[in-house]
Amino acid sequence: MKKEVSRRKFLKYMGATALTAGSLGATSKALGQAKPIPKDPIKIAAVSFLTGAAAAPFGIPGDNTYKMCADKINAEGGILGRKIDLQSKDEAGGVDAQVKLCRKLILEDKVDVVLGYISSASCLAVLPLADELGGLIVAYDCGTHELMEGAKSPYDVPKFKLGFRSKAHLGIDNIALALYIKKNYPKINKIAGINQDYAWGRDSWLIFETAMKKLMPQVQMVKTLWPPLGNTDFTAHISALMGSEPDIVHSSLWGGDAVTFSKQALGMGFFKKIRMAYSRGEPYPQEVGKDYPEGQIICCAGTHYFLYTPKDKASADLQKWFVGEYQKRYGKYPSYPCYHAFQAIFAYKHSVEKAAKAVGGWPTIEEIAKAMTGITFPTPSGMLTIREDHNGIEDCLVGITKLTPKYPFPILDKMEIFPAAQVNAPIGMKTVDWINSWK
């Protein structure tokens, strides 16, 4: 009895859910009518860290970019003539707060799409809500490779019907670093790691170590250190690393930790003998300035670099506008989270337009999700594809820091691009299993 009541209630209150929306879509298609395009603005919620440690390096640049892109889309006439009403929300407050907030955004505020989430924990908790609530969610910056992967390879895709990630996962950074090291430093034999002691650091090291062992089996892992997140004194770690005399040290440090580590290591003469390989080091030369050591290997979490020119014309033009406009607005060059934000909001725009062409009118959430599956579109860092597993795949750029007279901070030299197929696991295969299957 109770169950029955609840079911009725459920359907009653979830007017916009998959079931109802889907059946509405089906009827109008069957009648061959064009669906009218609503006049009201599209509500887009953008969730990023606006407070806390991840705000300055990721959240604020990401949020700035959402605003910049929404302005561009609105200036060009919106999406199918509908303007974007962008609402910035804070990702701080804990995972339970994010679950509640996302439910509110979809059920109460009835936003058209939720773009967001920098923390892997937020993504893991929130993305299942897409199917539960019948709302479209596009994760834009979180790195965990577990998000879209199943428990065992091969696994079924997609994991979430209405949940997407418009970027590649942390696998590409660490695989690209390993490939770069193999190509450019084939003679090294000692590697160490310093990664933050939580899922992000552990996962990054796991992928890097697995790839390294496969690519250069002769290399010894001489030291793996796990400083806590938000560490302020790295001197003991730096001495320990120097003592183990590695040739290259892998690190996924981010934000204040990455900057503090660099500054303290510089003072201790660390960089005279040892080279760092940062999986997400792209924002920090600009943050630290001239003091940032030269000769460090840096990965850009994709090809997200302001000096990179994509091969195709559409992307190259976007890159020119993106870098120029961002610098004009915010006085900085865009860092990788900015590119990720662009990818998320434009993934939505292109998918709506693609779906609208197919159905003739404003598409339902399911139709947008269908269009987003397998879509390819230009972005400032090149063509981006979102695969059938609802995860983006990207090429990956690695380079080495070098000071030039033109910029007040070291820029990347000896840049190399690893194509998407070389750094992303095939659909339905777990990244670690894929690396282990390399010949």
Next chain:
Amino acid sequence: MGLTGMVKNPRWIVYSLIFIALLFIPRILSIHDLMLFEYGITFAIVGLGFNLLLGYTGLLSFGHGAYFAAGAYTIAMISKYFPQAYSLEILIPAALFFSMVLSIIFGFVCVRHTKIFFSILALSLSMLLFALLFKLYHITGGSDGLRVPLPTLLGMSFKGIRRPEFLSGTYYYFLLGMFSVSFLVMKGIVSSPFGKALQAIRDNEVRAELIGIRVRRYRLYAFVISGMFVGLGGALWTFVNGHVTADLSHWVFSGEIVYMTLLGGFGIFEGPIVGAIIFTYLKLYAMGNTQYWMFVIGGTLIVLVLLLPNGIAGAFAGLWTKIKKVIEET
């Protein structure tokens, strides 16, 4: 108080009316508000447990997130490692058991001290659990946490049912049942001789000891009961939220438990319940409407401490006594 006493007491009439109203809440609230209200109910159970220590025994714990996490992780771990036992009638007793074990161990250390020393000890022990949950990431999921599927109940399976549907149906009534039982049990505890002994300890430890109360042992009992209630709240919360992370054992989360108890008023039995429900709405709507939501939460706390030291429920109770006085005088 016998049954007739209960009937005569207007308090119990109000309780019964509220209970009947609660039965009909799924028909009134939207699905979103109902899910939010369920967060409120789970925290109300937490608040009841927490207040046994703060309001009745006079011990302020900044580490009750640990017992909440114990309850929540019991569920998550069973779903990960013993999926065949993933049924509410096993999960809830298991959560109670593990939060009891944890609060016996932690409580044994904590109750040797009072005041700030007790608070700091409770905080550090909960951070110890946090460190474990955070570090043993292959087992616990670390900062990424663990996803929690829907459980079964007495052989009823909820496969193919989406979480909002589950939460607005069977689970709401289950939750309401658990809350009512917790409410009655806690009410019984605080009005029993044991509860009076705790209040005697709170008011004057030395005097309590002189009249023959074994102070430290009673404090431990209170601590364990409190931990179990919080663990139960944590376990029930897990299904509402769907995901657990190590943050639950962090002192910031424990701070939220303290906050909601202060918001409602720790001097009154119903205070923490009021506080838990209001806090749930306050935090979400502050987050949903402004980027400066932490300012709103902090500002509210300052206003609360300065203007309503007895919390919202306390203020209403105060008002009620004043009104009664005025009526009696005239």
